[in-house]
Amino acid sequence: MTTRTELLYSGKAKSVYSTDNPDYMIMLFRNDTSAFDGKKVDQLDRKGMVNNKFNAFIMEKLEAAGIPTHFEKCLSDTESLVKRLDMLPIECVVRNVAAGSICRRLGVEEGLTLNPPTFEMFLKDDALGDPMVNEYHIDSFGWATRDQVETAKSLTFRVNDVLKKLFDDAGLLLVDYKLEFGMSKGQLVLGDEFSPDGCRLWDKETRKKMDKDRFRQGLGGVIESYEEVGRRLGINFD
Known part of the structure; x- marks a missing residue:
């Protein structure tokens, strides 16, 4: 063991x-x-x-x-x-619906469907507030290679294809999410976690928030919402 x-x-x-x-x-x-x-x-x-x-x-x-x-x-x-991974210091974010920082940055209305979805990258650095970066920053500062960035982008959109349908079938909107990647024996793989802490999930009909925004915005029922999402997906928490 x-x-x-x-x-x-x-x-x-x-x-x-x-x-x-x-x-x-x-x-x-x-x-x-x-x-x-x-x-x-x-x-x-x-x-x-x-x-x-x-x-x-x-x-x-x-x-x-x-x-x-x-x-x-x-x-x-x-x-x-x-x-064990050698992590890239980059967060990859896909947004299917406008919410959170993109609304503050661009003045767009929360709930706007983004078609096509947007892809953004952020430097993982709490002290700097996880600033948004692009391929040129990443290349210039050596945070990742161009091939790693392209692979991470491709995998992030593949995740979107899989999970949008998974959540849609459970009556949920996958609003946005962040992913982190790292190298394992020469292969770029998905690391960190995927949970309601790192994505936004809304009820498809009511648009009730069922993710960490319940904590951020003081809405209450945080874990109860996480568990409801899980039960809709078929996860057994007992």
């Missing part, structure tokens, strides 16, 4: 540990939640378990569709075994 050996990284909602196998790490999902670069924080009961199981379900769906991910298996309610 793979066991934890050393804490490598502790982020806002997850901790990552090395293991006795140098090719793998253990990702621990905690109950911590935060918004606005850590300015708003709280502990939400069951959140670590819900996000771990949610992420496992989504990663398995993406793997089945031929999208390489770092996910291996769940080890417990709150822990997953993942491949």
Whole structure:
């Protein structure tokens, strides 16, 4: 059995540990939640378990569709075994519907359908507020190669094709999401997580928000909404 050996990284909602196998790490999902670069924080009961199981379900769906991910298996309610990656310091964002920062930046109305979807990249740096960047910045500063950027973009849109339908069949709109990628033995693969913490999901009929915006905007029922999304997808949280 793979066991934890050393804490490598502790982020806002997850901790990552090395293991006795140098090719793998253990990702621990905690109950911590935060918004606005850590300015708003709280502990939400069951959140670590819900996000771990949610992420496992989504990663398995993406793997089945031929999208390489770092996910291996769940080890417990709150822990997953993942491949060790050399992460790119870039977040890839696809927006199917206008919400969040794009509305503030461009003055567009929340809820506007974006056709085609937009693709944006952000430098992963909390101290700088995760600024938006483009291919020229990435190339000039050596954050990733041109091939890595093109592959990440292609994989991000493939994820969109898979997950838009998955959520649509569950009566949900996949509004937007962020992905992170890393290198594993010469291959670029999807890393980090996919959960309601890192995407926006609305009920297709009512447009009720069912993601982390419930925490950001003080709407309440955060984990209850996460669990409802999961149940619609067929995830068992018991």
